[in-house]
Amino acid sequence: MIPNRAKRLAGLGLSIFGSVAYSVTLNAFMEEAAQQSVFQTESAKVALQKSQSQGVKDFAHQVIASKAQLYGKLKTLGDQLHMNVPTEAS
8 A cells, every 4th residue: 555655646746846847947948048039139230230241231130030030929928828038138
């Protein structure tokens, strides 16, 4: 009887730990992805202002557009999961 109880208790502990680890991992991912998106957008804006190369400017526009789209998706997902999504790079 005790071994079955121990197995159930161990299973419960692992399932709780697993959901906590998933939550921490998801929070960390969302935070890192949002901060990286903001950082890359700001870096591309600097490139637009300072570069003389049309190729660099074209690439910067692509980065800004793709990161705006990514950030929008992260924000939507964050809202659905009731998570704060960073608005600035750290």
